[in-house]
Amino acid sequence: MKRTLPLILGLLLALPALAAEYVLEPVEVPEWKAVYGQVETRDRVPGRARIGGTLVELTVTEGDRVTAGQQIARVEDDKLTFQMRAIDAKLGALQTQIETARTELERSESLLQKGSGTQQRVDQARTQVDVLEGQIESARADRRVIEQQVAEGAVLSPDNGVVLSVPISLGSVITPGETVAEIGGGGVFLRLSIPERHATELEAGGTIYLGAGSGMDGQTGRLAKVYPQIEGGRVLADVEVDGLDDRFIGRRVPVRLPVGSYEALLVPPKAVIQASGLDFVTVQTDDGPVRRAVVPGETVPHDGAEWVEILTGLKAGDRVVTADE
Secondary structure, three states: OOOHHHHHHHHHHHOOEEOOOEEOOOEEEEEEEEEEEEEEEEEEEEEEOOOOEEEEEEOOOOOOEEOOOOEEEEEEOHHHHHHHHHHHHHHHHHHHHHHHHHHHHHHHHHHHHHOOOOHHHHHHHHHHHHHHHHHHHHHHHHHHHHHHHHHOOEEEOOOOEEEEEOOOOOOOEEOOOOEEEEEEEEEEEEEEEEEHHHHHHOOOOOEEEEOOOOOOOOOEEEEEEEEEEEEOOEEEEEEEOOOOOOOOOOOEEEEEEEEEEEEEEEEOHHHEEEEOOEEEEEEEEOOEEEEEEEEEEEEEEEOOEEEEEEEEOOOOOOEEOOEEO
């Protein structure tokens, strides 16, 4: 007896003290659906050529950052250059003609003052000057039109963002309105494609969790929009996530989203004890604490803490106790 008493005391001291017990009751927890979301930009705007011609300058490539109004390419049309030269030559000839006409007008006015000229000759000379001035102004207006067309050869970025694609190469012959580069801007979000059977369970404002392998494990996002149209048996939804990496547009990210709820039995993680490759939970009975073998499920967030779902081994009404570590 003297030998066994110290042994019993040692075993009792080695056992963890039991914390307060609580009665196990079913708890309603969300049912999660694992899907993949795709990183998308809010806006996809093409940078288009405003005139036709040859692409002589291309200053961006895929992945470059651009700002709204930044020149990303330049198109030249040789016909505009030839038209500009023709107008310049015409202006030169008209300038010479109007100088001669003004000289003739001055001479006619001088002769009229001396009494050796006629008013008709003066009127003819003045009319000739007016006609030439009108022709010069018309030619200058034509030149301004050509200058504007040449200036429109600059292809500008329509928005702040990143260059997603450049479908043409330097030296290509393009037409007005053809896309030179596609710009993604306005920030990024996750777009989900979800089976239609879960469509009625989705609500804007719901919380989703980013899964393992996303680089943002456990971070949450907000279900911003659920699209009403279903195509191919799937519904689209957009999720806003703070700090989402925008370097790779189109990247697939694993997420979990709530599609319903069910009742589960939850215990604190420290209530689950592992021994001999099995999982046990201590339950208080009339005969004292007893360890029961259980099959734990996933860790579930509930009331601001992490809980372990118990699939089998416990029932509602059991009094669970935890080890005070």
